[in-house]
Amino acid sequence: MTSRPVAITGMGCICAAGNNLDDSMASMFRGTRDPAPPLNFFSNHPIRYPVFEARDFVEPPDLLRTSALGLHAAKEALADAGLDQDFLNTLRVGVCVGTTVGCAISNETFCREYRSLSAPGMAPLERILRSNPAAVIAREFGFSGPCQTIVNACSSGTDAVGLAASWIRTGACDIALAGGADELGRITYIGFIALLIADESHCKPFDANRKGLNLGEAGAMLVLESEQVRKLRKKKARSFVLGYGSACDAYHLTAPRPDGAGLKSAIAEALACNNTDPASIAFVNAHGTGTPENDRVETRVLAEVLPGVPFLSTKGYTGHTLGAAGAIEAVFTVACLERGAIPANIGFATPDPELGGTPVTENTSFRGTVALSESLAFGGNNSVLIFGTAGGE
Amino acid sequence: MKIAIQGIGVVGGFGTGVADMRQALLSGVSNRSSVHLSNCGEPLDLSALRAETSRLNDFVPIKAQRRIDNFSKLGLLGAYLALEDAGVLAEGPQERLGVVIASGYGATGITYAFLDSFINDGDICASPTYFANSVHNSAAAYISIMLGATGPSSTVSQFHLSVPSALQTAWLWLAEGRVDRVLFGAVDELSELIGYAWYRQRGRADHSDMIPLVTGRESAIPGEGAAFLLLSRQEEVQGGYCLIDHVTTGRFLKPGFLRTPDELLILGADGRRDMGANYAALTEKSNIACFTPLYGSMPAGPAFDLAVASLMLKEGKTFASPGGSECDFPAQVVPGGSSLEGSRVSSLTLSDDDGYGLVNLTQL
Numbered sequence: 001m002t003s004r005p006v007a008i009t010g011m012g013c014i015c016a017a018g019n020n021l022d023d024s025m026a027s028m029f030r031g032t033r034d035p036a037p038p039l040n041f042f043s044n045h046p047i048r049y050p051v052f053e054a055r056d057f058v059e060p061p062d063l064l065r066t067s068a069l070g071l072h073a074a075k076e077a078l079a080d081a082g083l084d085q086d087f088l089n090t091l092r093v094g095v096c097v098g099t100t101v102g103c104a105i106s107n108e109t110f111c112r113e114y115r116s117l118s119a120p121g122m123a124p125l126e127r128i129l130r131s132n133p134a135a136v137i138a139r140e141f142g143f144s145g146p147c148q149t150i151v152n153a154c155s156s157g158t159d160a161v162g163l164a165a166s167w168i169r170t171g172a173c174d175i176a177l178a179g180g181a182d183e184l185g186r187i188t189y190i191g192f193i194a195l196l197i198a199d200e201s202h203c204k205p206f207d208a209n210r211k212g213l214n215l216g217e218a219g220a221m222l223v224l225e226s227e228q229v230r231k232l233r234k235k236k237a238r239s240f241v242l243g244y245g246s247a248c249d250a251y252h253l254t255a256p257r258p259d260g261a262g263l264k265s266a267i268a269e270a271l272a273c274n275n276t277d278p279a280s281i282a283f284v285n286a287h288g289t290g291t292p293e294n295d296r297v298e299t300r301v302l303a304e305v306l307p308g309v310p311f312l313s314t315k316g317y318t319g320h321t322l323g324a325a326g327a328i329e330a331v332f333t334v335a336c337l338e339r340g341a342i343p344a345n346i347g348f349a350t351p352d353p354e355l356g357g358t359p360v361t362e363n364t365s366f367r368g369t370v371a372l373s374e375s376l377a378f379g380g381n382n383s384v385l386i387f388g389t390a391g392g393e
Numbered sequence: 394m395k396i397a398i399q400g401i402g403v404v405g406g407f408g409t410g411v412a413d414m415r416q417a418l419l420s421g422v423s424n425r426s427s428v429h430l431s432n433c434g435e436p437l438d439l440s441a442l443r444a445e446t447s448r449l450n451d452f453v454p455i456k457a458q459r460r461i462d463n464f465s466k467l468g469l470l471g472a473y474l475a476l477e478d479a480g481v482l483a484e485g486p487q488e489r490l491g492v493v494i495a496s497g498y499g500a501t502g503i504t505y506a507f508l509d510s511f512i513n514d515g516d517i518c519a520s521p522t523y524f525a526n527s528v529h530n531s532a533a534a535y536i537s538i539m540l541g542a543t544g545p546s547s548t549v550s551q552f553h554l555s556v557p558s559a560l561q562t563a564w565l566w567l568a569e570g571r572v573d574r575v576l577f578g579a580v581d582e583l584s585e586l587i588g589y590a591w592y593r594q595r596g597r598a599d600h601s602d603m604i605p606l607v608t609g610r611e612s613a614i615p616g617e618g619a620a621f622l623l624l625s626r627q628e629e630v631q632g633g634y635c636l637i638d639h640v641t642t643g644r645f646l647k648p649g650f651l652r653t654p655d656e657l658l659i660l661g662a663d664g665r666r667d668m669g670a671n672y673a674a675l676t677e678k679s680n681i682a683c684f685t686p687l688y689g690s691m692p693a694g695p696a697f698d699l700a701v702a703s704l705m706l707k708e709g710k711t712f713a714s715p716g717g718s719e720c721d722f723p724a725q726v727v728p729g730g731s732s733l734e735g736s737r738v739s740s741l742t743l744s745d746d747d748g749y750g751l752v753n754l755t756q757l
Contacts, residue, residue, distance in 0.1 A: 003569070045516040103529055103550035105498050105587070111508045114586060117432045122593045132552060135746060144644040147748065148558045151499070151529035151550045159547060166565050190516050191507065191524035248492070248546040250537040254525045262543060269571070378525065379534030381546055 003273045005240035005388065006165040007230050010083070010223035011331045012076025014069055015318045016052035016216055020076055025335050028317045028343040029363055035202055035214050035319060041186045049198050051184055052216030052319030059183075064131035066102035069219030069324070070181030074137045077177065081223040082235065085141065091229065094145035094173035096164040097133040097221075098156025098180035099323035103149055104128075106187060133181050137221075145173035151323070154287070155246070155377035156180055157220065158326025158385055162244030164224050174229045179221035180327030188322065189215060195254065197291045203320075205288035205313035205345060206295050206359045208352035213289040216319020220328035239334040242276055242370065242386045245269025249380030255293055260301035262382040263374065267305050270372070270384040281309050281386075282368025283342050285333045287376045288313020288359070289320050290347070294376055296354055303356030310366065312359045316346035326375040330385055333373040337389045341365045394568050395627040396637040397757070400479025401700045402471040402578070405618030405688040406442025410474055414687070414697075415704060421715035423687045428588035428615070439588050440598070442689035444618035446470050452477075453539060460522055461535055464500035468532030468580045469539060471619030475576060476540075479623045479633070486541030491572035492533050494548040495559035495579040497692020499529040502584035532580050544572045553661070555579065556695035557742055557750025560640045567626050578621035579696030591615045598664065603686035605662040606720035608673050613664035616689015620696035622703070635706035638737070638753040645675060645749040656753075657682060657711065657727055659698045661742035663690035671743050673722040681724045686716040695742040699752060702738040706756045709733050 011021055016034070018024030027033075035050035059068035074095075078088075105128055113120035130136075134149040146167055150156045157180025164178030192198045192215060199212040224241065247265035249257035256263075271278060284306060286298055290313070302311055314332050315321075321328055336342045345359030370388040377383070403410065406424055407417035417423050427438035446466040449458065452473040458466065472492075476482040507523035525531075530548040537546050545566060549559035556579050563575040600612040627636055662672040663685040688697045705711055713729030720726050733756070742750040 043516050100528065103499060104504060104527075105501050105590075106504045106508060106527075108508055108512070111505055111586065112512055114432055114589060115509065115512060119432055119434055122590065125590050126594075129552070130746075132550070134551065135748075139746065146558070146561060146642055147551065147554070148562070149550050151548045152533075152546070153528050153530055163547075163562060163565070166569060170565065170568065172561070186516075187508065190511055190519045191521075191527075193516075194519040194521040194524055196521070246545040246547075248534075248537040248543055250486075250541050250543050252538070253531065253534050265543065377530075378528050379530040379546065380537060381530070 002275055004169055005242050005274060006168045007225045007237035008222050008239045008241065008334060009225045009235050009237055010077040010081025011334060012073040012080060013218065013220035013328050013331045014054055014057060014072050015218035015321060015328055016054055017317045019056055021331060021335060028314065031344060031346060033317050033346055038184065038189065043186060043189060045193060047200055049193060049200055050202060050214050052214060053184055054217050063136065064102060064128060065183035066099055066181045067131040067133045067136040069183060069217065070097055070133045071137055071140055073179060073219035073221040074177050077221040077223050088141060091174040092145040093143040094164060094167050094176040095134045095138045095143055096148050096160040096176060096178045098150045098160040098327060099133050099182050100151060100153055100156065101182050101185060101188060102133040103151050108186060137177060152381050153378035154322055154325055155375040155381040155383040156323035156326065158375040158383035159246060161222060161327060161330050161385055165241040165244060168224050168226050174226050176224040177221050178224055180324035181219040182217055182321055182323040184215055184217040199290060202347055203290035203316055204347040205290040205316055206299065206355060207348045208350040210290045210292060210295060212291050213320040216321040218318060218321035218324040218328045220324055220331045222331060239337055239387050239389045242388045243270035243273030244385050246381065246383040251380050254378050256297040256376050258297060260297045262380060263301045263376065264305055266382040266384040270386045276370060276386055278306055280368060280370045281306055281372050282366045283371050284309055284311040285329045285373040286311045286313050287374055288315055299356035310360050310364060312342055312345040326383060329373045333371050334387050337369065337371050337387060396564060396567055396624050397627045397630045397633045398622050398635055398703045399625050399630055399633040400475040400623035401703060402474025402478060402621035403697060403700050404444045404467060404470050405697060406444065406616055407687045409448045411478055414700065417687045418701065418712040421713060428583050428585060430585060430589050430592060433592055439592055440614055441583055442614055442616040443583060462500055462503035462526045464502060464580060464582045465532040465535045467582060467619040468494060468578060469535055471578050471621035472536045472576055475621035475623045488543050489573040490542040491544040491566045491575040492536050492542055492546040493559050493563040493575055493577045494533045495555035495693065496529060496550055497552045497555050497581050498587055499550060500527050500531055501587050502582055503527050505584060505586050553692050553744040554642060554742060554748050554750050555692050557640055557642050557752055560752060563624055564640055567624065575624040576621060577624050578619055579693035580619040581617055581691040581693040583615050583617035588615060602716060603664040604716050604719045605664045605683045605685050606722050608669040608721055609666060611666040613690040616691045618688055620693060620700050622699060633757060634703035635757055636755050638755055640752050642750045644747050645743060646747045656737040656739055659702055659738060659740045661695050661698060663694060665690060668743060668745060677723045679724045680727050682711065682714045682727050684714060695740055698740040702740055702754050705733055706738055706754060
């Protein structure tokens with residue numbers, strides 16, 4: 001079944017690479033990154049693993065940092081789309097946000113106090129309960145459309161954009177804010193170290209000497225808009241969601257399926273949505289975590305399904321931002337399509353003969369109007385988005 | 394498009410499976426249990442409606458369950474029961490099966506076990522197994538792995554609106570032809586710290602039984618469990634329970650969302666004092682029923698309401714609302730045994746931030 005392209009009319013993001021989309025893009029094309037041991041929390045682990053913190057960002061005391069990051073990106077995206085509150089009040093607006101930390105009912109201080117028999121107060125949990133990322137954004141702007149927080153681990157952001165595109169197509173809402181948000185914290189930091197998939201040095205996606213990921217934090221949002229509203233306000237689209245696909249490996253809780261069958265299915269579904277010719281894909285913004293398994297499976301699938309298509313991972317600039325990753329990579333993919341260039345895959349130096357290919361090693365211009373962004377996740381989720389700058393005009 | 398409910402899998406305070414739920418609906422009684430709280434100033438046992446997962450042994454070898462936490466076991470059991478109820482359990486790998494899970498709180502027991510692992514012994518001793526199981530989509534992952542379900546999988550967490558929100562996703566997947574079936578389920582577990590949080594927020598109930606149709610009283614009893622529905626496009630199946638006509642969500646402060654006051658409304662009212670008045674105000678002159686006393690108060694509750702509605706529509710008659718005869722809502726409580734021929738049943742859920750979810754169901 002083919003599906004109509006859905007217009008993207010605004011974008012916003014915040015991450016370690018920058019407090020907004022323009023700054024983040026400029027930083028990546030300059031080839032700069034600055035991961036360092038965490039400043040916002042302490043760990044007594046003997047190794048100080050580098051992370052990518054959004055250092056200048058301070059969340060308000062009544063909100064989870066995750067939700068505040070999402071709200072920050074949402075405000076930039078709405079401003080970029082030229083949508084003001086008075087006009088939004090006349091529309092049915094949906095919010096779809098992917099996250100991991102933003103819905104976790106876990107607080108270390110609370111847990112420590114409970115275990116130490118001191119009957120903790122409820123303030124930490126009440127803060128979590130009023131910080132559901134999608135609900136926070138809907139509440140802030142008074143939106144009354146569908147509101148959903150997706151918790152599909154590291155594919156959450158990709159899935160949120162894909163679902164929101166369906167909302168627009170089916171008329172569930174006139175406009176959808178879709179994206180992802182996740183904060184850095186001790187619990188995920190310690191968890192990924194325990195899983196032995198964190199790199200003690202700067203992450204090196206697709207490199208022969210890669211040892212794992214560096215965690216990051218981010219918020220990224222896209223404004224998806226119905227053709228009816230876009231015509232009404234004569235708004236040019238920045239790009240279009242041409243396709244979305246997702247499939248489950250049904251293989252392992254944390255490891256990708258070695259034959260990449262789930263990822264292949266997701267790519268095939270995304271291509272079929274709008275009959276996208278694989279040869280038209282100008283580049284792939286890969287998941288590229290820098291873990292041995294992910295990068296092996298992913299490159300082998302790309303070599304088989306999209307041979308010769310340039311690819312990169314932007315996680316070398318942002319860290320792995322978990323539930324926000326798919327969203328911020330979607331935003332970067334669209335911005336790169338507009339620019340006609342992709343940044344170098346930072347951290348890559350030595351080709352790995354076991355991989356299906358090597359990423360771009362310098363800022364690279366391309367011709368073409370279509371690009372693909374993909375996410376792989378705990379739970380075996382594989383999710384793919386295809387964007388095109390000319391798909392729906 | 395309409396969606397057919399082909400099978401139901403439920404586990405909760407009333408027991409395990411449709412037969413146990415039906416028996417509880419007829420008797421109006423569930424098995425009261427408790428959650429032990431070791432630190433509330435002094436230890437206490439908080440009254441609760443707990444679920445137990447021993448029947449999972451019928452479907453999954455015990456050895457294969459050894460690393461699966463309680464949250465995912467609840468989900469797995471609900472999923473298997475729904476497939477068994479639909480008569481499709483023996484079909485093998487499900488390539489065109491989507492999995493959609495709703496959970497308000499996620500895997501809180503294993504999450505706090507993970508925290509314990511490094512609080513007790515230092516960050517270097519954190520348990521990778523506990524961390525891997527603590528992600529919200531762990532139940533969906535185990536279900537996909539065990540069933541060989543390679544279609545799309547998604548988990549939704551929207552607190553008390555998790556169920557209607559996730560059901561919208563299941564609906565879309567079927568409408569778009571992405572899948573042939575969706576295993577839709579809601580799961581919530583009552584871990585000790587969720588129990589503690591409940592106690593701190595709500596205290597002990599001021600009534601021994603849940604009386605959700607009485608405003609101004611705190612009678613909520615926390616529950617846990619899983620409720621699963623196997624969903625298909627109407628035109629592709631025969632039999633089953635009923636049809637889902639519409640799923641809508643929004644804000645109830647915007648007027649006019651309840652346009653069908655004549656149909657039977659199953660309310661998600663669950664004895665929380667702060668929510669009762671909203672339900673009462675919105676359902677004036679409606680025909681209502683409420684079954685939360687059978688499974689307790691939890692974000693997954695509306696999925697149990699859908700299971701009850703399905704059973705009523707299949708049998709063509711109502712069940713009596715448990716919780717005694719007490720009601721001060723300006724509405725008509727429908728008695729048990731009333732005919733439902735040609736009628737619609739809707740499930741209404743309200744959140745504490747003025748959101749609502751409304752699911753309209755009809756007979757096959």
